Amino acid sequence: MKETWNEKLFGYSNLILLGFIGLISLFPFYYIMVVSFTDSSEYLSSRIILFPKQFTLDAYQYIFSSRIFVTSLGVSGYLAVVGTILSLIVTAAFGYMISRKRLVGRKVITTSLIITILFQPGMIPNYLIINELGLMNSLWSIILPGMLSGWNALLLKTFFENIPESLEESAYMDGANDLKIFFQIILPLSLPAMATFGLFFAVGYWNTFFSAVLYITDDTKWPLQVLLQSMIVQSSTGIADPSVAANMSADQTVTPQIIKMAAIVIATIPILMVYPFLQKHFTKGVMLGSVKG
Structure with a gap:
């Protein structure tokens, strides 16, 4: 259909307005x-x-x-790569687990997860735990506490619930176990979600500051x-x-x-x-x- 004059004016006005907003957003950088x-x-x-x-x-x-710039750059790269991979696997596995209705105690586990989101232990208990585990001055003191993100796990749970269970039933009939289904069926179908959360994790690990100040001297x-x-x-x-x-x-x-x-x-x-x-x-x-x- 041919656009009317009003529709063209509206489209060009939107283009100019969005372009202006884009320039304003890019100017600080x-x-x-x-x-x-x-x-x-x-x-x-x-x-x-x-x-x-x-x-x-x-x-x-x-x-x-x-003298330590290259070393610090490598440390941040290590945290971003290793931390993101581990966090994605652990968070996605937990979200997939609580999304399956056949899981025994599913509601209790989900409620416990929500409680950990609403009520944080605080800086001092976290520091004492890291110290007791002997993780001071170790990069694992930054990676391990952030491997499971409760909020992201809940979002992934909702995402996994939309994947038809017929896919899993077919895989079970072909002899696949839970791990094979998760890594070869669920994760490949979840690339958009995994890419999004992976970017969130990567930015978080790359910008790590406060945890490193606390745990690494x-x-x-x-x-x-x-x-x-x-x-x-x-x-x-x-x-x-x-x-x-x-x-x-x-x-x-x-x-x-x-x-x-x-x-x-x-x-x-x-x-x-x-x-x-x-x-x-x-x-x-x-x-x-x-x-x-």
Whole structure:
């Protein structure tokens, strides 16, 4: 059907409005990136910077010159990959378990899960448990407490309940056990949900800060966020890491604000690089073609 003049006007108006909102949403990140490449003298003398007149990498040189930067980057990558995989498996398995009506004590287990969501033990009991288990200064002190997300398990439970039980019955008739059904049938049908929750877990582990501050005192095991915060504090107080100072020339002075901007860019880019690979699963129909007739 041919669009009327009013419909065209409405469509173009929506396009202009959404484009304007998109530009407003992207501007803060653009400004952060621009400032991170700006010379300190220009930043201090300008009210707002849309494009740096003196392009410099001093802030990134300051951050990358840390003796443990590469180590912290590897720690954050390890947490994001290993933590996300384990959390997805444990949370999805628990959500699938409580979604099956044949499970004995299903209501009691689900109620217990809801109680843990509503009532958190607090920081001190968690610290005492981690200490008693001997997990202090271990990356498992960050991974293990977050392996099961109660809220995500409930959401996955609702998702799994929409998968026809006829698929499982057919698999049982073919001789498959519960583990084979879960890994070879349920999970492949749940790619959109798994991609979404996987991104949530990955962002959470990548941005780990408070747990690392509590449980890890060895700076060689610091995640990237803790190291960046430490470097920002050092630059603000004027007390720099000796290894960093050795790689900075005498005339290189970087303001703490520019270092903060560079730290935000470094912490954000890896997640932005992962997102496009998962985006296609967000809107993909999970049950499309799985059951016919």
